[in-house]
Amino acid sequence: MIEHAVKPHLTRAHVSDLMRQMVRMRRFEEKCVELYQREKIRGFLHVYIGEEAIAAGIMQALEPEDTVIATYREHGHAIARGIPMTTLMAEMYGKQEGCSRGRGGSMHVFDAKTRFYGGNAIVGGGLPLAVGTALADAMQKRARVTACFFGEGAVAEGEFHESMNLAALWKLPVLFVCENNLYAMGTALGLSESETDIHKKAESYRMHAEVVDGMDVVAVEAAARKVAAAIRAGEGPQFLECRTYRFRPHSMFDAELYRDKGEVEQWKKKGPIERFGAWLRENDILHAADLQAIETEVAAEVEAAVAFAEAGTWEPVEKLSTYVTLERAS
Amino acid sequence: MNEIAAPVRIKTTYREAVRAAIRDALNADPRAFLMGEDVGRYGGCYAVSKGLLAEFGPERIRDTPLSESAFVGAGIGAALNGMRPIVEVMTVNFSLLALDQIVNNAATLLHMSGGQFNVPLVIRMATGAGRQLAAQHSHSLEGWYAHIPGIKVLAPATLEDARGMLLGALGDPNPVLIFEHVMLYNMEGEIAADAGAVEIGKAAIRRPGRDVTLIAYGGTLFKTLAAAETLAKDGIEAEVIDLRSLRPLDTATIVGSVARTRRAVVIDEGWKTGGLSAEVTAVIMEQAFWNLDAPVARVCSAEVPIPYPRHLEQAALPQPEAIVAAARATIGR
Numbered sequence: 255m256i257e258h259a260v261k262p263h264l265t266r267a268h269v270s271d272l273m274r275q276m277v278r279m280r281r282f283e284e285k286c287v288e289l290y291q292r293e294k295i296r297g298f299l300h301v302y303i304g305e306e307a308i309a310a311g312i313m314q315a316l317e318p319e320d321t322v323i324a325t326y327r328e329h330g331h332a333i334a335r336g337i338p339m340t341t342l343m344a345e346m347y348g349k350q351e352g353c354s355r356g357r358g359g360s361m362h363v364f365d366a367k368t369r370f371y372g373g374n375a376i377v378g379g380g381l382p383l384a385v386g387t388a389l390a391d392a393m394q395k396r397a398r399v400t401a402c403f404f405g406e407g408a409v410a411e412g413e414f415h416e417s418m419n420l421a422a423l424w425k426l427p428v429l430f431v432c433e434n435n436l437y438a439m440g441t442a443l444g445l446s447e448s449e450t451d452i453h454k455k456a457e458s459y460r461m462h463a464e465v466v467d468g469m470d471v472v473a474v475e476a477a478a479r480k481v482a483a484a485i486r487a488g489e490g491p492q493f494l495e496c497r498t499y500r501f502r503p504h505s506m507f508d509a510e511l512y513r514d515k516g517e518v519e520q521w522k523k524k525g526p527i528e529r530f531g532a533w534l535r536e537n538d539i540l541h542a543a544d545l546q547a548i549e550t551e552v553a554a555e556v557e558a559a560v561a562f563a564e565a566g567t568w569e570p571v572e573k574l575s576t577y578v579t580l581e582r583a584s
Numbered sequence: 585m586n587e588i589a590a591p592v593r594i595k596t597t598y599r600e601a602v603r604a605a606i607r608d609a610l611n612a613d614p615r616a617f618l619m620g621e622d623v624g625r626y627g628g629c630y631a632v633s634k635g636l637l638a639e640f641g642p643e644r645i646r647d648t649p650l651s652e653s654a655f656v657g658a659g660i661g662a663a664l665n666g667m668r669p670i671v672e673v674m675t676v677n678f679s680l681l682a683l684d685q686i687v688n689n690a691a692t693l694l695h696m697s698g699g700q701f702n703v704p705l706v707i708r709m710a711t712g713a714g715r716q717l718a719a720q721h722s723h724s725l726e727g728w729y730a731h732i733p734g735i736k737v738l739a740p741a742t743l744e745d746a747r748g749m750l751l752g753a754l755g756d757p758n759p760v761l762i763f764e765h766v767m768l769y770n771m772e773g774e775i776a777a778d779a780g781a782v783e784i785g786k787a788a789i790r791r792p793g794r795d796v797t798l799i800a801y802g803g804t805l806f807k808t809l810a811a812a813e814t815l816a817k818d819g820i821e822a823e824v825i826d827l828r829s830l831r832p833l834d835t836a837t838i839v840g841s842v843a844r845t846r847r848a849v850v851i852d853e854g855w856k857t858g859g860l861s862a863e864v865t866a867v868i869m870e871q872a873f874w875n876l877d878a879p880v881a882r883v884c885s886a887e888v889p890i891p892y893p894r895h896l897e898q899a900a901l902p903q904p905e906a907i908v909a910a911a912r913a914t915i916g917r
Binding site: 321350352353354355356357358362364365366371372373374376379381382383384385386387388389390391393394400412413416417419420423576577578579580581 | 617643648649651653654655656657658659660661662663664665666667669684685688689693694695696697698699700701702733734736757758
């Protein structure tokens with residue numbers, strides 16, 4: 255039973271699901287980029303393309319009552335966590351049918367039903383929150399996990415170090431997931447960190463830390479299941495450094511002056527969807543037709559999401575100042 | 585025999601009143617806990633939480649490392665996930681290390697989430713000068729926080745408010761910041777033995793008067809009341825308003841008073857420039873201009889970082905004499 259909890263079972267249904275989740279993220283965001291160019295989506299848009307294996311793998315280890323805290327590059331996490339693509343796309347549009355009623359947009363996805371607490375656009379700002387949600391669970395003796403996603407850029411923030419220390423000191427149930435895509439916006443890891451092995455920083459706080467191939471969804475799932483089980487068993491916070499790469503620019507305003515096209519092409523060969531798809535075909539687990547069926551199904555879902563967002567409505571300006579403070583609870 | 589028992593009054597200090605409120609809060613709600621630097625074993629930097637560790641244990645009187653951003657953020661996260669944290673930050677000066685969490689998270693989450701996630705968190709901190717602690721422990725920055733939509737900002741000045749505002753704040757579903765002036769902790773007096781939660785968000789008229797309205801809060805309230813006594817000796821009856829809540833501002837009470845007295849002096853230990861006193865003055869201009877018989881005056885701290893030597897520190901702060909002079913100037917006698 256423990257084995258089942260900590261090891262991924264690569265049944266046909268399970269691998270199909272992993273693949274479907276990654277394809278859902280990829281196609282959703284490709285559509286977002288297109289919609290951004292058509293000015294349907296405005297503001298900042300940071301896509302997760304290339305990093306999908308991490309959110310897909312980690313979410314496999316989470317239960318509905320667990321908590322998720324993510325960054326401004328969180329569309330993939332939102333999809334993998336189960337926020338409907340329809341309300342997510344409406345949020346991208348800023349429509350009131352959006353999962354944050356349009357108030358947040360791309361960077362601030364929130365959803366109470368799936369316990370998705372943002373969408374935090376201050377680098378490192380979500381980590382103290384994760385310490386707090388986990389503290390509440392610990393004080394209430396609930397065997398829940400808070401999964402906290404952040405990029406390697408957050409490691410330079412004081413909030414990272416304060417949060418690592420506090421979580422370890424109080425043995426809180428946090429799963430820290432560092433998505434190390436090698437660039438903090440345009441600054442390479444080696445130009446901003448004296449120690450580039452990020453897991454070592456977590457270890458220095460006496461936290462169990464592992465490096466994972468963030469381009470391999472099965473490896474991420476396996477690691478996540480193992481450390482989530484340890485957290486639920488009361489072993490305190492755990493840290494996964496998932497090594498990955500962002501295939502697209504940081505945001506839609508990024509001219510990518512800081513990295514070689516060749517480097518991007520090299521990483522694309524290791525793409526999580528491409529690689530997993532090839533492995534599934536080679537091992538006769540899924541066939542080309544199965545993969546095509548996933549694509550067809552996802553394309554329809556994306557189109558339905560766009561239609562939902564298009565049909566959405568703008569919140570009346572008269573309601574501008576709602577949701578600033580709540581009236582006293584009854 | 586007197587059939588109605590006289591209400592029982594007890595002696596207390598401001599410090600003890602805040603402590604009693606924390607004790608009440610923790611007894612009343614198992615979700616409530618106190619967290620901050622040195623709140624447990626040390627007993628609190630200003631001895632507010634002294635003795636509470638023995639009563640409630642280290643889970644609920646929780647000492648933290650010197651990590652303002654992490655423990656304030658953890659308070660926000662715990663509030664989001666069902667707890668009712670009371671976070672103590674030693675002084676407002678240190679709260680600047682947690683500004684990101686207060687301004688970017690506590691104040692915005694309800695709005696960014698479209699109303700899904702509120703943050704029922706109370707953050708207490710000491711503010712103000714008078715103890716010769718120099719420029720990194722003496723400033724009054726509560727006016728900055730009053731600038732931010734999404735949080736509430738309270739300044740208890742009286743023993744009743746020290747006793748009751750924390751409980752009122754804990755009953756509020758929003759993040760509430762409470763500023764306790766360092767010179768008030770030792771203040772002694774009597775309050776009703778059964779004093780409890782008070783309404784937050786409203787100003788109070790602490791002294792009625794007809795000739796001029798003096799608007800103060802927190803540490804300047806008693807200096808202002810002293811100034812009003814001096815004025816009374818010369819037949820000038822000043823009305824003294826205690827703002828109590830800096831956000832939201834109780835504009836109705838301010839405007840109502842000024843409409844009657846036709847003159848106003850705003851007293852604030854913060855600086856004038858871009859400060860809370862500027863906001864109160866602007867409210868009067870916007871809503872009571874045609875009632876005014878004189879320009880609104882202000883008595884605030886001198887525009888310097890608060891200095892260490894006592895004579896310079898006192899010279900930098902609003903004093904009763906300056907309040908009296910400003911009030912007289914508005915009346916012309």
